[in-house]
Amino acid sequence: MSVTSCPPPPKPALNKGEMTQLLDIAREAIRSHFSEALPRPPQLDLYNRKLLANGACFVTLEVDGELQGCLGTVTANEPLVLEVHNKARDSAYQDRRFMPLTEEQLSSLTIEISVLSDPKLLQVDSEEALIAYLEEHKVGVILTEHHSQAVFLPQVWDKLASPAAFIKALKQKAGWPINHWSPNVRVKTFTTTQIKGKYFSQFV
Template sequence: MMYTDEEGIFVVKTARRVVEEYLNRRRVPEIEFPKKFEEKGGVFTTISTYPDRNLRGCIGFPEPIFPLKKALVESALAAAFQDPRFPPLTRDELNSVVFEVSLLTPPEEIRVKSRKELLNMVVIGRHGLIAERGFYRGLLLPQVPVEWNWDVEEFLSQTCWKAGLPPDCWLDESTKIYAFSAEIFEEEEPWGRIRRKEIGD
């Protein structure tokens, strides 16, 4: 475990606060981050409708290219206002959405002799995946295959599809598959209690 429950509560509250402040005042609030958040880290912010939990926005940074404090703020704003699948979040929606923050480990390429071995290397509920070939790249978080009840083959196929590639591209040696894990923290209800999300619960 890399992050404490207190740090998890902090990141979710921060994500909501950043979005709220931007909606109300068109600015990003000044936030005092723990020293740990100076370190570079990957993060995704997910916004879902409540209580039906339909996706409302999800954007982040899979690689640790920014200090976590910068990546968190940028991912929260992007999930709320820049996800091309949805219109920008409005002030009226703040009371009917929940925030979830996934703190990621650095992605590592899964290297296998036979592509079929990927079926034994990926663990549902533990791994998120990235499929990459040339300029094409797609990512799915660890919680996604659990929520959709996918097996490993379907998870690999859906990650390829997310990258804009054929679903069976994971069988092609020219496609790189990366795995990562995540610690996930979420609001149980809008403005409500924040908990560590155990994937599959």
């Protein structure tokens, strides 16, 4: 069993003020769905270079503490402010696991934004080696094999504290048997910077 000594990726370098701006963008993206005006993307000249750089994120929505939507990307393809805007709307109205968010749910809605670091390839030669690494580093994980992929954010550790259970659930999410492993499995890890806040009932 070969265990990599690779440290976890550093967290994205965003401060509290910048994360708060992203939370406001997500709120506005959701609010605009219930407005008669046409939805508008964020005005780019209002934001600094870090928020305008291409970035990857997930937006997680909860109503009364229950998951209502969670969509995102692990690949930085467009400016972070636009990615947050789009993923907030997608999580609210396009996550097929849930009915679209309704106006009645807004007063109980919370929004969490997770900005991802660049995923780094982790050199492990077995599932046991990956579990050993995760005993020391509670990071986000991407498992890929051919065209199948599954992602868990670091927040999942709050519900699946055991690395073995974490990887088992991640393989199930990918549609693989729980005992599956092969030399074709690629592992990437990432960290996140997060912010969570209420939707704010005055927007309703």
